[in-house]
Amino acid sequence: MTGKLDHPARGIGSADAEAASGVHRMPVMDGHAEHGQAEAPVQRGRGRTRDAATTAAILDAAMEQLTEKGLAGFTIEGLAARAGVGKTTIYRWWPSRGAVALDAFLSAVEPQVPYPDTDDFATALQGQVLALVRAFRDTPAGRVVRAILAEAQADRDLAEAFRARWLESRRATGRAVFRKAQESGQLRQDLEIETAIDLVYGAVYFRLMTDHQPLSDEFVVNLTDYAVRGLRA
């Protein structure tokens, strides 16, 4: 939790602890949200319990809406209509459209994206970048990330949440790979790892956002080749 938001189960935040444990807790319901760890539905008080189907409908509708209509057509009102849900229900659980988009994105994409387990740094890096680029290029994920990043430029909470729940979660994994390669002598000892990571991924996000050149496989091959040469011992 960022602590800035007063609602008990709001859809933005939950970064620090998760980053450390590598586990991600979704604000969405069971089944959709849980990954590797049991979690009680937190039953408070008496009233009607939260409807898992409703939450799922909202997140699914969000992905569809974003994919079909793009950022401009992604409104809370339209989302509510598409999901067959009251606006109140959305506002009860998420503070903004960006927060919904982020949750929808994470719940859809997170399950994917493995990390090739190789000892060869070059192979591992290329494999991972290729997986990311293909997700951005061939699935709705690209469109959605663009939307979230755009939205985040005017929404500090969303920016922070995206950083913590997507970027940092992936960087953590990446960082480990870089460190292992450093220890095994494949990368130079004095490497500034954050900059090194940006060297590779910055280019990917840059093409995603500006689209000035395609996110081709060839691009990934060249990019990782140049990067590995630049970072090795």
Next chain:
Amino acid sequence: MTGKLDHPARGIGSADAEAASGVHRMPVMDGHAEHGQAEAPVQRGRGRTRDAATTAAILDAAMEQLTEKGLAGFTIEGLAARAGVGKTTIYRWWPSRGAVALDAFLSAVEPQVPYPDTDDFATALQGQVLALVRAFRDTPAGRVVRAILAEAQADRDLAEAFRARWLESRRATGRAVFRKAQESGQLRQDLEIETAIDLVYGAVYFRLMTDHQPLSDEFVVNLTDYAVRGLRA
């Protein structure tokens, strides 16, 4: 002109010819707009002529508004009020708020940004990246570019215009430097230049957009160091 917009002097576009010639024609008036080449104010028919002061007031107000209020507070209505101008006048010349932002940005930033003229590639690159990073970090330019890029995610025309009038215009210069270094043997012969450029600048724009790490001078030093190593012969 992109040819997609029917208005003779609309604020987005003017890409193709300019990219080729390296000359940029602003939709704004003389003085503001001209760079190195005489240009007729394009007298069309009779009517009252466009008011240079008004255009300037709008662009100035746009920079102020964006800097102070950010993307969220940058509305056509607010801009008109601040510039002391009718909304109609803005819509007459620009198709969207993004287009105004782009023109305002270019007319404010373009005059700056030199290119260090050195034969040493590493020095030249570092110098230029440093200049860009400092502009993004220490002037309103960074905020404005973020706003434009965000806006461009939902506005294809703006995306195209930003690409053509800012990115491409700068890449053209950069490309020349990369090629010269290639010819002098400082860079490998089979270099895929577009990817190489992204290797460097992608990281800069990534940090600009996500803000996960600061755009420090040290970052630039490391970044260009790694890149140069990765790209050399």
Next chain:
Amino acid sequence: MTGKLDHPARGIGSADAEAASGVHRMPVMDGHAEHGQAEAPVQRGRGRTRDAATTAAILDAAMEQLTEKGLAGFTIEGLAARAGVGKTTIYRWWPSRGAVALDAFLSAVEPQVPYPDTDDFATALQGQVLALVRAFRDTPAGRVVRAILAEAQADRDLAEAFRARWLESRRATGRAVFRKAQESGQLRQDLEIETAIDLVYGAVYFRLMTDHQPLSDEFVVNLTDYAVRGLRA
């Protein structure tokens, strides 16, 4: 309902049935609207119910605005501001400013306007015309009717609504008086009643609209005198 408007409670229409029963159903809420007959608030589904205070505020503000500023100053925007209400709320219930004016007028004037109960036709007629003329001359009603009639020249729905809800409702009463006088031998048997009514009231509305001569009591006396002579057996 005229059936031309798709909204369940739109401010124009509701003519036919009402004319027949002499009962008028306002689109406004209870208290304001009901006249002599119980009526369910038409509960549709769940959502928040219409706010009677808001409706009243709008109609009151409409009367004030029309009275003070006249037709030219009677804008939806100004009305919303004066009533402390969002424009949306007005557009939700009325299709045009004319419709608001009509409702405001009817809800303000309807409660008044008795009909002298006499067996003498001449007396009854003069009494009623005098009441109408005095309302037009001495209360805001005149100004408002002029505005509505003006607006109706370019708005067929409003014209129809004004006809049905004001004119026809009053003609129905008048027609009865004329018929009774006809049966008691005070008026000629072959009287074309519609024309007869226009003979009297046409002159009143004519002076209201053109103001070429004052709507004086003396005018009413002469007018009804001439008319009674012209229509008697």
Next chain:
Amino acid sequence: MTGKLDHPARGIGSADAEAASGVHRMPVMDGHAEHGQAEAPVQRGRGRTRDAATTAAILDAAMEQLTEKGLAGFTIEGLAARAGVGKTTIYRWWPSRGAVALDAFLSAVEPQVPYPDTDDFATALQGQVLALVRAFRDTPAGRVVRAILAEAQADRDLAEAFRARWLESRRATGRAVFRKAQESGQLRQDLEIETAIDLVYGAVYFRLMTDHQPLSDEFVVNLTDYAVRGLRA
């Protein structure tokens, strides 16, 4: 001239003198405007003289526009476009759209509408009312008068001009007929003539404005019949 308007040849006004002489001076150009009396074009200074064709084009376009599009579609901007004329030219000669409409109406309708010259009052009256009703019913005149009257509800100058240049001009003729009939004993001696005129014409304008019953020939026959009975000695 009303004296309220400062422009030398403005399209509203010219009431008093004309009413007295029965002659109507149009602010429009020769040929179109003059009726029975020579009039100097009032040449002031040297410049280019007013273009009769332009004026005619504007008035013709005004009639067409009003007839086709109605009051709502009758805008200065649209009129200028249709007439192939600059807005300035219209504003130079008329203070408002109502003024143009009035001039257009008068220049189109005035030439018509004779007055049957009979000694029998009933015949004369019926003849004239019939002519007016047919003009309102079967020509664009009706539509245009409705537009002008509507506009006049929010434009005192137009109201005054309409009264003086159309209503009063016709009443003057009518008054003479009523007086002659009074002298010849066909109408009662103590007749209040203004009211008497309204008795007849009020009904016509009422039906024109409200359209609650058709402006049929039969209506005219009954109307004048009842009126004549009511006014005779």
Next chain:
DNA sequence: TATTAAACGAGACGGTACGTCTCGTCTTCAA
């Protein structure tokens, strides 16, 4: 015959109001 001032077309300009859209909040009823 050249001058010159008004008329004229075009259209830029600061405004106002339009009617629509979406926001985020609030209120009501049903589950």
Next chain:
DNA sequence: TTGAAGACGAGACGTACCGTCTCGTTTAATA
């Protein structure tokens, strides 16, 4: 208490015209 429905105040959107103001061009009386 959740959730769907939807009323509500707020305010920006992009458009249409308003009436005023330059512009450059045309036209005809005047000097």
